[in-house]
Amino acid sequence: MKFIDIIKTSNSNLRRSKLRTFLTLLAISIGTFTLALSLGLGQGLRNYISSELGQYKGVNLYQVEKTTLNNFSGLGNHDPIVYNPNKSPSSANYQNNFLSSADIDQIKKVKGVQNLELPYAVVFDYATSPNGTKYEASNSTFLSKNPLNLVAGKTLDSVDPGSVLLSQKYLPLVGANDISSALGKSLFLTYKNAKGVVSTIIFKVKGVYEPSLIQAPIFINSQDAEKIATEQAPGSSPLFNFVFISKSSDITDVQLKANLSNAKFTGRSFADINNTLNNIITGVQISLAAFSGIAILASIVGVINTLFMAVLERTREIGLFRALGSKKRTIFYLFSVEAALLGFWGGIIGIFFAFLAQIAINQIAAETFLKGVDGIQLLNIRPSLIIFIIVVISVITWIAGLLPAFKASQVDPIESLRYE
């Protein structure tokens, strides 16, 4: 029997007991539906993180901080730990986590470290637009290797006082209607120093970049940032939780981290951060897929039951096929392909409804809890994912059908032709 005829025959056999087939397909489609949604959710989040952090792919930028004590006993369910003034964490550790000038000098000396940049924490109270409206103005210090997607103008140089980069969404702060007209316009930023004295600085817009969830809406030059941060610092100089460095070309990523570790610092590249986030998503995805697995497992029992019933009902037909010259393996193929087709059609139905759910959920998310977050598609059921799920479900149901199919192939034709 030709394989195409086996598929056609198995497919038409599914229509014989419509209700039973429908119920089996329903069970499979529920499993497929949940699997598609859980994998689609993971894919959606992963895509978003990749698109955001993807800007940093290949960027030679490391975040370096102090390697701190992690055995803080305030959390966890372990037994009480006897206090040791030399080892136990103290209230002073919080301050100890900040990098001192000595620490920064030490980092500079670590082999493989170059271009140390300080992320000055500057807090502006507001920005005043030309029509007098005051806007909140969170900002960040521009790093030389910051991979912003400029849509107009130029990026900031290392020495570029009085210049600023503005997110495309923040054009109203300078009273501009479009990207090009924003260039060169004045941005009035107001802040208070440590003593509470209010000052306003006028910056000129040098460039406009695409908005991004992980990038601040305003970037100022490090020279200006240092000046303001020093004024705002309660002590003599600003404090840093971490610094940014670049890796010199004569050293590997692993070697640099090892060198930093030896000096009691921890270095993390953006690829590391990306990987950590992806690992978290994968963990969540596996948990959700496990629930789908339970639903699929239940549907497999349905497939086995359906096929055993079919073997029982079609015993005489199996006998006829054998009497007409059919081989045992043809009977085996007919039933095992029928099982695979149950998975295939159940998968198609489940994916179809998952696709509809994707459209609805993405729409609702975009209008509610993800409003204002550009570029994120909460669920992303890609074509490759669809093919993967349908193939996996078909293979699983095919495996589930092996036992009934084997039983069908072993039916005694003589007995079955007597069977009523």
Next chain:
Amino acid sequence: MLDVVNVNKIYGKKDKAFSALTGISLKFKKGTSNAIVGKSGSGKSTLLHILIGLDHPTNGEVLYNGKNILKDMNTDSWRGKNVGIVFQQFFLQPNDSVLDNVALPLKLQGFTRKKRNLKATEALKKVGLEDRIKSKANDLSGGQKQRVAIARALVDNPSILIADEPTGNLDTENGDAIEKLLFELQKKLGTTLVIVTHDTDLAKRCERVVYLKDGKIENDTNSSKK
């Protein structure tokens, strides 16, 4: 052409052993009509199953053109290509069309749909049902169903046609018509016909009648003619 050589068939073991066939030897010549007659339990169905390779003899062998059908060839393929079977209960696929029912053996052998339909249409012409090609098997009368079964048996021009109580489920009128058709086609196509029946009138229409009793040949008209 088809030789049964000293076939024995024993069911069960030791004390419970039951001999269904004992020392059966028969030669079916090409193009002849043969009947195997016997009462219920005489062993005729067992002999039929052994003849077409669905059952294995305990001893002895069945030879087709000198080759053992169980050992020297693929029995399923041999049966599909060389043996047509007509059952008492027709065994049609009730929801399939007449054409698909007749084409079924060809489908199992791997013929293309085009060739299947061509051959099945030809076979249906032979049994006078070419106008019912698209009808569902379930919509036919008993006589028509058996005609379809005959067409299915002859669709690939087999050299052997086995008929197991072919008129057993039919009234006299339809039974006579089917008998007539079977013998006409057997003569026309030169097929070796083996009818298994308890109907002695039907058996007497055959060139040769083998009477079975308690698993043994009680009488073989072929030998008595010699």
